[in-house]
Amino acid sequence: MKSHALGSTYQRTARLCLGILFAGVAGTGIGCTHTHIETQTPEHQEVCPLPEQRAKPGTPAPPQPPSVAAPVLVLQNVRLIDGSGKAPRDGVDIRIDGDRISAIGQNLAGPGATTLDLQGRTVLPGLIDAHTHMLSEPAGSFPAQVTRGVQETQADRVLRGVVNARKTLMAGFTTVRNVGGSDADASLRDAIAAGYVPGPRMLVANHAIGMTGGHCDHTNSLSRELFDPPDFRQGIGDGPLQLRKAVRHQIKLGADVIKICATGGVLSQGDGVGAPQLTPEEMRAIVDEANRAGRKVAAHAHGNQGIREAVAAGVHSIEHGSILDKKAISMMKRNGTFLVPTVYVGSFVEQAAKAGKLSPDSAQKALEIAPKMRNSFQMAYKSGVKIAFGTDAGVFSHGDNAREFSTMVKLGMRPMDAIIAATRSAAELLGLADTGQIREQFVADIIAVDGDPLADISVLERPVLVIKSGVVYASPAPPQAGTGVLPSQPAAAAAPTTSVGAGGPQH
Numbered sequence: 001m002k003s004h005a006l007g008s009t010y011q012r013t014a015r016l017c018l019g020i021l022f023a024g025v026a027g028t029g030i031g032c033t034h035t036h037i038e039t040q041t042p043e044h045q046e047v048c049p050l051p052e053q054r055a056k057p058g059t060p061a062p063p064q065p066p067s068v069a070a071p072v073l074v075l076q077n078v079r080l081i082d083g084s085g086k087a088p089r090d091g092v093d094i095r096i097d098g099d100r101i102s103a104i105g106q107n108l109a110g111p112g113a114t115t116l117d118l119q120g121r122t123v124l125p126g127l128i129d130a131h132t133h134m135l136s137e138p139a140g141s142f143p144a145q146v147t148r149g150v151q152e153t154q155a156d157r158v159l160r161g162v163v164n165a166r167k168t169l170m171a172g173f174t175t176v177r178n179v180g181g182s183d184a185d186a187s188l189r190d191a192i193a194a195g196y197v198p199g200p201r202m203l204v205a206n207h208a209i210g211m212t213g214g215h216c217d218h219t220n221s222l223s224r225e226l227f228d229p230p231d232f233r234q235g236i237g238d239g240p241l242q243l244r245k246a247v248r249h250q251i252k253l254g255a256d257v258i259k260i261c262a263t264g265g266v267l268s269q270g271d272g273v274g275a276p277q278l279t280p281e282e283m284r285a286i287v288d289e290a291n292r293a294g295r296k297v298a299a300h301a302h303g304n305q306g307i308r309e310a311v312a313a314g315v316h317s318i319e320h321g322s323i324l325d326k327k328a329i330s331m332m333k334r335n336g337t338f339l340v341p342t343v344y345v346g347s348f349v350e351q352a353a354k355a356g357k358l359s360p361d362s363a364q365k366a367l368e369i370a371p372k373m374r375n376s377f378q379m380a381y382k383s384g385v386k387i388a389f390g391t392d393a394g395v396f397s398h399g400d401n402a403r404e405f406s407t408m409v410k411l412g413m414r415p416m417d418a419i420i421a422a423t424r425s426a427a428e429l430l431g432l433a434d435t436g437q438i439r440e441q442f443v444a445d446i447i448a449v450d451g452d453p454l455a456d457i458s459v460l461e462r463p464v465l466v467i468k469s470g471v472v473y474a475s476p477a478p479p480q481a482g483t484g485v486l487p488s489q490p491a492a493a494a495a496p497t498t499s500v501g502a503g504g505p506q507h
């Protein structure tokens with residue numbers, strides 16, 4: 001519903017994050033960039049080794065990353081939903097070598113393998129949320145939100161992001177696409193990849209890009225005496241040239257994906273929720289600039305005109321897509337544009353409006369748009385538009401991401417299709433070719449749940465096993481060591497309360 005919490009991320013302190021330059025592509029499958037790298041993540045080093053890069057003398061060694069994964073771990077006796085859409089298979093073993101799935105079949109536990117008997121539990125790929133705001137959190141009321149936006153520092157937001165990242169991972173989400181925040185999002189991504197803090201693999205947009213006074217302009221309604229007008233550094237520009245510069249700046253600071261505001265939004269002040277914002281010419285320039293750098297574009301879009309114009313400009317996903325019609329749907333199908341529907345947050349914000357927690361402006365917009373969003377989701381699903389799972393977590397509490405499943409299923413989506421949206425389809429949207437399915441040679445991102453998600457999709461809200469890149473973060477029982485070595489545990493500094501075999505899920 002928004003790019004990030006109203007007023008909470010206006011970046012007077014953006015320079016704070018410039019002291020550390022990371023390659024913006026680490027672990028994203030987008031490619032290798034070695035220009036201006038001072039520090040690489042372990043994942044990036046694996047993909048793009050730089051033997052000439054050595055720690056400077058006297059530099060303390062960082063904590064060991066959790067990506068130093070199990071030598072061999074075999075998950076035994078699982079009911080497998082592999083994310084491809086195939087029917088579940090019972091009595092399956094999954095063998096994990098390091099951070100990869102190496103075999104799927106029967107009796108895979110050879111000598112030396114550590115085993116975990118899942119006793120018939122349902123196993124699925126680690127879930128993917130294509131629309132989060134990891135550094136944001138609901139403030140509880142509009143005045144509290146404004147106060148937070150004025151008082152908070154970048155450090156405050158980053159520390160909250162660290163807590164949110166852990167909640168998200170323990171909720172079974174092993175990958176997220178963070179679409180709109182600040183360049184601190186790239187710092188959180190890199191800290192997770194380096195093993196400093198536990199969390200999902202992140203693709204980040206940094207600042208969302210939009211027009212002066214639009215949904216992405218986080219100084220709307222705030223005192224002009226406190227805040228300078230935002231510019232390309234905060235993603236704000238007018239005209240193709242300024243917006244190209246805004247795209248280049250986000251990429252320079254590590255953006256994996258570009259997020260734009262094609263229309264107004266609910267939680268921004270003073271803009272009509274359905275009103276078109278960026279012009280077709282501006283969006284074409286943004287998409288061209290992003291594509292030249294190998295980045296995809298996600299477009300926040302509620303209103304019909306803005307949706308059509310964004311799709312025509314070549315964006316890869318429409319976020320929210322609240323007012324669709326046959327024309328917009330046929331354009332999306334023709335172009336292969338994904339819809340990221342965020343239907344749970346629509347209802348969440350609708351309830352917040354009824355409870356008096358929003359500004360009068362936002363409340364009116366929330367009540368207007370939520371029913372339309374649900375209706376558009378149903379139209380898009382029936383029409384066969386590609387749907388990727390996304391939640392807008394940050395508008396509601398992180399860790400509740402899986403509530404989106406129940407909302408989608410209540411609106412008529414088959415449970416298996418909801419699962420595909422959060423696994424295979426979301427991975428396709430994110431451009432992660434070896435993630436989102438339980439297949440040989442895919443990244444070992446795996447969760448397990450008690451119960452049957454095809455009969456009761458809400459069981460996905462309570463994962464009992466969470467494995468990311470072969471590392472076990474939560475387990476229903478202690479894995480049994482073979483004659484080999486126990487799986488590596490997440491570094492104590494990275495995940496102080498999670499470990500292999502701690503006797504139960506910790507979340």
Ligand SMILES: [Zn+2]
Pocket residue numbers: 001002003004131132133179180392
């Ligand atoms: Zn959002």
